[in-house]
């Protein structure tokens with residue numbers, strides 16, 4: 001048996017990563033999470049359920065054979081971390097600032113007790129250009145140069161690209177749905193062979209491909225989600241069935257393709273290849289929640305993320321990103337009270353006005369064409385919403 005430790009046992013951790021390693025049979029799966037509700041639920045004898053929606057069939061999987069650890073001061077996960085062959089980290093970007101130093105501390109023991117076993121750490125976020133920061137966060141937890149030297153010689157810290165949606169009502173839910181249509185693309189090389197784990201694929205050029213994915217799959221996903229929210233829909237499926245939103249989706253994809261093909265040495269075929277999964281219909285719908293896809297609009301609107309980053313590539317290469325800027329305005333109008341970041345943006349708009357808020361959240365000058373157009377779109381949208 002080989003050992004995988006999954007750090008972050010929320011929707012993706014349980015519903016995608018945990019499920020595929022469990023299905024691979026010769027892996028012992030352990031989970032680590034900081035939320036006591038996640039661990040309490042995972043420790044129940046009935047385990048957790050995943051509805052795996054494939055193109056031709058739906059598998060109803062029940063996963064029971066694993067260990068689950070809470071992040072605690074006693075480091076109860078230490079043994080699992082010291083003997084892991086692979087550590088998967090399906091976390092939000094900001095969570096690495098706690099999770100990596102926590103593991104870094106445990107690695108001080110691993111470097112002494114189990115130095116020869118090679119380790120792969122695979123990060124699972126939608127944020128690009130984050131790996132140097134994550135590496136620094138690991139070192140922050142290590143108090144001596146020997147552990148850092150051991151880490152550099154024996155650990156492959158890698159990024160990945162996630163191309164599937166995995167849904168549940170909460171991160172601690174044990175009833176999860178996942179769309180099984182595309183592999184996890186992992187930056188090579190790894191020390192361990194993952195070829196027995198379905199949906200894991202080594203892929204070169206992850207840095208470029210991650211921008212490509214974020215600026216197509218995620219920009220259109222966000223487009224659909226913010227427009228859908230404003231029309232009162234609650235799922236991606238209902239939203240995309242609306243002809244107006246479907247047209248906006250296509251228009252944003254066109255603009256994204258223009259920006260990417262002008263910024264990078266890639267072709268429309270590369271984009272089509274990455275986005276092939278968007279065209280695959282699963283036999284049963286997963287009912288992807290708009291709340292999850294809209295979640296944290298400040299990150300999604302930040303300078304190098306799926307909306308502003310995309311709009312800037314178009315702008316810099318001479319195309320006015322009219323439809324991406326509609327989506328950006330929709331994101332500023334998104335005001336679901338369950339989303340604290342959206343609430344924070346609404347407060348900023350009230351206090352300092354839309355232009356300053358767009359400039360601040362998107363890190364663009366206040367007199368920039370994109371700032372001005374997004375603010376204008378927002379004003380029109382709000383006038384019609386009254």
Ligand SMILES: NC(=O)c1ccc[n+]([C@@H]2O[C@H](COP(=O)([O-])OP(=O)(O)OC[C@H]3O[C@@H](n4cnc5c(N)ncnc54)[C@H](O)[C@@H]3O)[C@@H](O)[C@H]2O)c1
Pocket residue numbers: 007008009010011012013032033034035038071090091092093095096098099124125126162163164165166167170171172
């Ligand atoms: N769910 C999806 O469909 C999906 C798809 C693509 C990418 N992603 C990305 O995957 C990551 C996880 O998303 P998710 O939907 O599973 O979120 P989630 O909120 O369901 O799960 C995240 C889990 O991480 C745990 N966590 C946070 N900090 C931790 C720490 N320091 N130590 C241990 N556990 C910690 C949380 O308690 C939570 O249970 C995000 O970066 C997201 O953008 C998700």
Ligand SMILES: O=P(O)(O)OC[C@@H](O)[C@@H](O)[C@H](O)[C@H](O)CO
Pocket residue numbers: 126162163164165166217218221222292293294295296
């Ligand atoms: O996870 P986020 O918040 O960055 O983005 C929400 C969704 O767009 C995202 O999770 C997708 O479902 C996923 O990237 C699969 O394409």
